[in-house]
Amino acid sequence: MEYVGFWWRFLARFIDYIVVSVGSCLLFLPIAFGLGMASASGGDTAGAAGIQIIGQLVMNFLQLVIWAGYYTWMTGKYSATLGKLALGFKVVNADGTKPSYLRSLGRFAADYLLSGLILGIVVFVLLMLVMALGFGGFRSLMESNEEAFAGGIAFGVIASLFVGFLLGSFPWWMAAFDPEKRALHDRICATRVVRK
Structure with missing residues (x-):
């Protein structure tokens, strides 16, 4: 098997992001207008x-369902999303066998939910740390120069x-350093991304 590296996978994800985002916008535009x-x-x-x-919560939930459905159905049926299909x-x-729908759903959950949670926690902790240290360290600047404090x-x-984004993205960056180019969700679900 010829494993696909990080940057090619990133490009495939970018294509998927555009496809699902455009489809979601077309679906949500009438809902948002009605709300x-x-x-x-x-x-x-x-x-x-x-x-x-309530409308925003419903739309966020529907967005998650759309992403989960897209990745689960495409990976379970075609063994690839549109982005991966476009790049081969x-x-x-x-x-080397095709993943089941259940494994495809688990792969989505490990990718978007677990990796997203890790990213969110790392960014939040760093942001809080900088704000706590920054506010204390810039107090004297605030008294003398408000613009410098704000800057x-x-x-x-x-x-x-x-x-925080760079550090919190390690579940995806793992693919750049793993011999089989596996990200965290690939390790959890025992999958690989390969060339056809």
């Missing part, structure tokens, strides 16, 4: 805010988000 109309007709009340919050890759089990905090937040 906006319902919210606007409610005026500036707590009911209008409640409609917006496929997902296989350790023995320092903005730089700290941007730097923590960038470094």
Whole structure:
């Protein structure tokens, strides 16, 4: 089996992201329009805010269902998503066979939910650390120069988000250093991405 490296997999994921995002936008546009109309007709009340919050939660849940359905169905049926198909890759089990729908769903969950949770925790911890240290370290700047204080905090937040993203992305970066080019979700589900 010829394993596919990190950057090719990244390109396949980017293609999938565009495909699913465009499809989701087409689906959600009428829903968002309807929620906006319902919210606007409610005026500036707590009911209008409640409609917006519930609508956003429903759309976030539907987005997760769309992503899960896309990755599970495409990987279970074709052994690849559209991005992987376009680049000539496929997902296989350790023995080279096509993954089942259940394994494809597990692979999606390990990829998006577990890896996303790890990324979120790392970014959040770094952001909180920078904000806690930054606010304390920039207090004297605030007293003398508010613009310098705001610039320092903005730089700290941007730097923590960038470094947090790099560190928190290790479940995906694993593919760059693994001999079989496996990311964390591949290791959990015993799958590999190979060239056809």
